[in-house]
Amino acid sequence: MSKPREPNGVEPSRSEDDIQRDQLGPRGVPNAPDPAKMTPQRDKKTPKQVDPGHTA
Template identity: 75%
Template sequence: MTKPREPNGVEPPHSEEDMQREQLGPRGVPGAPDPARMTPQREKKTPKHIELGHTS
């Protein structure tokens, strides 16, 4: 029996990047805190409500 393939465009819940972050930390330093944060300007540009199913 073979495992059914996921359709294109669907990401797995746990990616290779997630595994590397667990092993090496966010900046390649194990145990270091993640310094990345959203800037106020980016936060203003990020939509609060996302229309699901909108194609354009």
């Protein structure tokens, strides 16, 4: 018997990128800290409210 397939439009809980990031670290170096951080300028430009509501 074969494994049941997930219906179309359903995202898996973890992507291939998530799995590789766990194995290799954020920059491909195992156990290295993630150097990415938000700059103060980008933090100011990022909207605080994410849900814009209905557009129609």
